Amino acid sequence: MDPNVKRKIRLVVALSAAVLLAVALIYTSFSASSQAKEPSDLVHASPGQSYEMTGVVVPGSIHHHGSVLNFRVEDRDNSKVSIPVKYRGEIPDPFTDGREIVVTGSVVNGTFMADRDSLITKCPSKYTTQAQQDPQHVIITN
Amino acid sequence: MITLGFACLILAFALAIFAAVAALIGTRGDRRFVDSSRRAVYAFAALLTICVIIIEAAFARTDLSLQVVADHSSTTTPIFYRFTAMWSSQEGSLLLWAWVLSLTSSAVLFATRNKHRELAPWATAILMGLGTFFTGLMLFDANPFARLSPVPPEGVGLEPLLRHPAMAIHPPMLYTGYVFWAIPFAFAIAALITRRLDASWIRSTRRFALIAWLCLGVGILLGARWSYSELGWGGYWGWDPVENASLMPWLVGTAFLHSIMVQERRGMLRVWNVTLICMTFSLALLGTFLVRSGILESIHAFGESTVGGPLLVLIGVVIVGSTLLIVSRLPDLKSEKRIESLVSREAIFLVNNLLLVGLAAVIFWGTFFPLISELFTGSKASLAAPWFDRYTTPLAIGLVLFTGIGPLLAWRRVTWASARRVFRIPLAVATVALVLLLLVSDAAHKPWALALFVFAAFAIAGLAQEFWNGAAARRRLSGESMPVALVGIVTRNRRRYGGYVIHIGIAVVLIGIAASSSFQTTSDFNLRPGQSTVVDGRKITYVKPTMSVDKLAVTPGALLRIEEGDKTFTENPSTSFYRLTGQGSSGIAGYFGGQSDSSIGLQAGWGHDFWSAVRPDISALQRRARSADRGFAACVRGGPGTPPQCKALGAMMLAARANPSLRSTALAQIENLQLLTAERVAASYLSESPAATFKVIVNPLVTWMWIGGLIALMGAIIALWPTRGRRRGALVRTEADAQKEAKYREIRDAELDHASGKLSDEDYALLDAELRREAVEILDRLEANGNGNGAHANGDQALPNGDGTPEKLKQS
Numbered sequence: 001m002d003p004n005v006k007r008k009i010r011l012v013v014a015l016s017a018a019v020l021l022a023v024a025l026i027y028t029s030f031s032a033s034s035q036a037k038e039p040s041d042l043v044h045a046s047p048g049q050s051y052e053m054t055g056v057v058v059p060g061s062i063h064h065h066g067s068v069l070n071f072r073v074e075d076r077d078n079s080k081v082s083i084p085v086k087y088r089g090e091i092p093d094p095f096t097d098g099r100e101i102v103v104t105g106s107v108v109n110g111t112f113m114a115d116r117d118s119l120i121t122k123c124p125s126k127y128t129t130q131a132q133q134d135p136q137h138v139i140i141t142n
Numbered sequence: 143m144i145t146l147g148f149a150c151l152i153l154a155f156a157l158a159i160f161a162a163v164a165a166l167i168g169t170r171g172d173r174r175f176v177d178s179s180r181r182a183v184y185a186f187a188a189l190l191t192i193c194v195i196i197i198e199a200a201f202a203r204t205d206l207s208l209q210v211v212a213d214h215s216s217t218t219t220p221i222f223y224r225f226t227a228m229w230s231s232q233e234g235s236l237l238l239w240a241w242v243l244s245l246t247s248s249a250v251l252f253a254t255r256n257k258h259r260e261l262a263p264w265a266t267a268i269l270m271g272l273g274t275f276f277t278g279l280m281l282f283d284a285n286p287f288a289r290l291s292p293v294p295p296e297g298v299g300l301e302p303l304l305r306h307p308a309m310a311i312h313p314p315m316l317y318t319g320y321v322f323w324a325i326p327f328a329f330a331i332a333a334l335i336t337r338r339l340d341a342s343w344i345r346s347t348r349r350f351a352l353i354a355w356l357c358l359g360v361g362i363l364l365g366a367r368w369s370y371s372e373l374g375w376g377g378y379w380g381w382d383p384v385e386n387a388s389l390m391p392w393l394v395g396t397a398f399l400h401s402i403m404v405q406e407r408r409g410m411l412r413v414w415n416v417t418l419i420c421m422t423f424s425l426a427l428l429g430t431f432l433v434r435s436g437i438l439e440s441i442h443a444f445g446e447s448t449v450g451g452p453l454l455v456l457i458g459v460v461i462v463g464s465t466l467l468i469v470s471r472l473p474d475l476k477s478e479k480r481i482e483s484l485v486s487r488e489a490i491f492l493v494n495n496l497l498l499v500g501l502a503a504v505i506f507w508g509t510f511f512p513l514i515s516e517l518f519t520g521s522k523a524s525l526a527a528p529w530f531d532r533y534t535t536p537l538a539i540g541l542v543l544f545t546g547i548g549p550l551l552a553w554r555r556v557t558w559a560s561a562r563r564v565f566r567i568p569l570a571v572a573t574v575a576l577v578l579l580l581l582v583s584d585a586a587h588k589p590w591a592l593a594l595f596v597f598a599a600f601a602i603a604g605l606a607q608e609f610w611n612g613a614a615a616r617r618r619l620s621g622e623s624m625p626v627a628l629v630g631i632v633t634r635n636r637r638r639y640g641g642y643v644i645h646i647g648i649a650v651v652l653i654g655i656a657a658s659s660s661f662q663t664t665s666d667f668n669l670r671p672g673q674s675t676v677v678d679g680r681k682i683t684y685v686k687p688t689m690s691v692d693k694l695a696v697t698p699g700a701l702l703r704i705e706e707g708d709k710t711f712t713e714n715p716s717t718s719f720y721r722l723t724g725q726g727s728s729g730i731a732g733y734f735g736g737q738s739d740s741s742i743g744l745q746a747g748w749g750h751d752f753w754s755a756v757r758p759d760i761s762a763l764q765r766r767a768r769s770a771d772r773g774f775a776a777c778v779r780g781g782p783g784t785p786p787q788c789k790a791l792g793a794m795m796l797a798a799r800a801n802p803s804l805r806s807t808a809l810a811q812i813e814n815l816q817l818l819t820a821e822r823v824a825a826s827y828l829s830e831s832p833a834a835t836f837k838v839i840v841n842p843l844v845t846w847m848w849i850g851g852l853i854a855l856m857g858a859i860i861a862l863w864p865t866r867g868r869r870r871g872a873l874v875r876t877e878a879d880a881q882k883e884a885k886y887r888e889i890r891d892a893e894l895d896h897a898s899g900k901l902s903d904e905d906y907a908l909l910d911a912e913l914r915r916e917a918v919e920i921l922d923r924l925e926a927n928g929n930g931n932g933a934h935a936n937g938d939q940a941l942p943n944g945d946g947t948p949e950k951l952k953q954s
Contacts, residue, residue, distance in 0.1 A: 003480075021503075021504075024533075025503075025533070026507075027513050028529065028532070029515075029525055029529065030515070032526060033523035035522070036512065036522035036523055036524060037521075065760075067667065067668050077910075088666070090373065091372060091373075091835075093372065
């Protein structure tokens with residue numbers, strides 16, 4: 001076969017593989033993703049949809065019942081709205097009152113049913129700006 | 143001292159600007175400016191070294207008047223972690239970036255001081271442009287020498303989670319990895335500007351690229367190891383944005399390291415190579431940016447930071463600038479050669495390159511999907527691990543397959559006869575591995591893992607065969623014993639065999655990843671002391687609770703007994719609750735209300751790891767501590783019926799309020815009482831022994847990830863080890879010398895390929911003749927330029943042979 005034709009065929013094959021991969025990426029990523037929401041968006045959310053919720057753990061709301069963890073999460077900017085969360089699985093070390101967390105799951109009857117092991121705590125006070133927001137550091141800065 | 147440090151920083155900034163400007167003037171040909179700019183780079187490195195020493199000294203003695211120290215360290219921080227606290231801060235990590243940049247720039251400019259008269263000034267200008275940017279960022283945005291007034295009595299301290307030995311190496315390794323990519327990038331841009339697009343920029347910076355690749359890889363693996371030993375960090379890999387950010391430049395950099403070989407050998411893939419290095423460096427900057435900006439949700443530290451904006455501008459400039467430059471140089475980048483056959487090493491390299499870049503593209507899309515989704519749908523949405531796994535698994539498996547095939551093929555073309563010869567044994571090994579796995583393991587249920595195991599067996603067998611054939615060929619020629627011959631071929635062909643060792647290491651790492659991710663058993667359960675449960679055939683008993691208390695933390699734990707067949711061992715996972723900082727003011731409850739950090743129990747083994755963590759329930763302790771605080775307050779107030787000790791303490795506090803000189807004694811006494819009470823409260827955990835939540839993981843073959851990493855590290859060291867011996871007398875001074883050396887190496891490689899059966903006789907004859915013709919051309923050029931000094935007159939006029947005996951060149 002003419003080497004130039006061969007090269008063209010190869011190029012077309014490679015490009016179509018790349019295009020296929022790109023289409024698959026785009027298609028699956030929009031269907032497999034979970035929307036990022038805050039508690040106030042989720043109080044009246046429709047069931048069945050998967051959400052990634054970011055918020056702050058309401059102080060004093062953490063209760064363990066066997067291996068189930070119950071707590072409430074409110075918006076980052078301290079709105080009065082909070083949503084109860086039921087969670088099972090790994091609890092990251094920094095998880096505590098007032099910590100900012102990210103958790104994935106769905107909403108059933110006003111309760112956020114979290115996916116197993118989906119709880120992530122945002123890394124605590126590594127940097128100044130965050131250190132000063134952290135309640136435990138207030139003692140020093142005051 | 144601090145003033146001196148700040149002065150050094152200002153001076154370093156000025157010098158960086160001077161070096162860049164002088165280098166730019168020097169590009170017109172005035173050597174004085176070039177030499178001057180190079181010396182300015184050395185001085186820049188010296189000044190930043192002083193800055194680093196001053197900052198580290200301030201951390202060592204906890205100079206709290208320095209903001210960066212007060213925010214990230216404290217007098218109670220252990221000395222080892224005081225040094226590491228520097229890069230937990232934004233200012234400190236920028237300083238680290240600039241410092242590593244200054245050192246590596248000095249190294250590369252020193253190494254090339256007599257070469258690259260055209261490239262070096264442009265490269266200097268680019269590197270010092272970066273130096274100006276990062277020192278400027280510190281001066282105007284994140285000054286590590288900023289002072290605090292008034293000086294606080296105590297610092298914030300290093301975050302407990304960061305108190306891990308890996309903290310000492312993981313961040314600096316990653317930064318070194320990121321920064322070292324700047325060197326090949328700067329030379330690539332210089333080559334584009336000057337249109338000197340042969341392989342000379344690659345030859346001078348290959349070593350730096352390899353170091354960058356190595357450091358980044360070590361940093362990633364250390365991070366994985368660290369994350370593996372923490373609870374809640376998603377095991378050794380969690381597709382966290384910052385993890386991804388470090389993996390992307392590593393993948394594209396791996397592709398770059400392979401495809402530059404094709405350019406060195408065959409002069410092909412020039413556009414691809416400059417594109418890859420520009421991508422790698424942009425991704426390295428992006429990695430720095432992601433850690434600093436906090437635009438994506440991650441478990442890594444993210445305060446809102448001010449340097450995100452400038453970094454983004456820099457990334458934009460790098461991407462747009464290099465793209466425009468590459469496009470404008472496209473005609474110069476056209477290579478005269480083409481891939482001759484799809485069954486050749488360069489063709490396999492290209493396929494592997496595409497797989498690596500494909501992997502990076504998938505990870506890029508997944509990592510930035512929250513931003514992409516916000517752009518199109520108006521709301522952020524993110525992708526979790528299963529999505530990443532779906533794409534990266536098949537791509538990684540393809541990568542292993544082609545990694546196995548590549549080294550078996552010779553450059554240019556391979557006849558089917560010789561291909562059959564070299565593929566026979568690896569294919570047989572792979573088949574045996576497949577049958578064995580199907581018979582004795584349950585790998586059949588996990589087709590992806592099975593495929594990876596089989597391909598890895600194929601790759602490792604192929605590489606072992608390479609070592610065997612190479613050593614055997616050498617033994618035939620020299621009559622040495624097999625081990626001596628093996629050492630001989632490795633030391634004489636460090637790049638090739640070091641590379642093979644790296645491949646073996648990576649194959650082992652991937653086996654560990656595939657096995658541990660496909661066959662692990664995870665279990666969460668709640669137990670009271672004395673109770674037991676069964677996980678994956680192992681009986682786990684919660685024997686008894688443990689507790690330790692010190693000034694920093696209260697650490698409840700659990701003693702576990704694990705019966706595994708006829709083996710019994712114990713583990714003692716625990717969780718430390720760090721006392722709230724700001725001693726004295728937080729009371730007894732402060733001992734139980736702070737940040738927690740668990741320490742896992744890990745029984746590592748060749749076959750599998752047993753990983754355990756405990757989440758103790760301390761709510762009863764917290765209640766008790768609060769009531770103790772109330773009791774304490776009541777006692778000091780001195781109501782009716784208070785014991786005499788309380789009255790004494792109350793009197794002392796009143797006295798201290800009046801007389802400040804008594805304050806410290808009073809505080810110390812209160813502190814002491816609180817500690818004693820906290821110990822009493824903590825001891826009740828042992829007697830009450832509430833139920834605790836456990837998480838255990840049985841992780842097969844995970845140890846091999848770390849072993850594979852060590853093998854790859856060894857391979858990289860072999861490949862990086864400076865060549866010496868035969869050419870000690872003839873230093874590689876000029877670019878022409880380097881070309882000559884490269885051609886010699888090609889001839890030796892072809893000989894080795896022929897001797898080990900990879901090249902058929904006729905292919906070898908053709909290839910050898912062609913290489914020797916090219917070598918003669920280079921030698922003629924050397925002589926015509928008058929570079930032929932004494933060294934060339936004798937031994938170097940002859941070309942090497944496989945065993946090192948010279949053979950007269952002009953005969954061929």
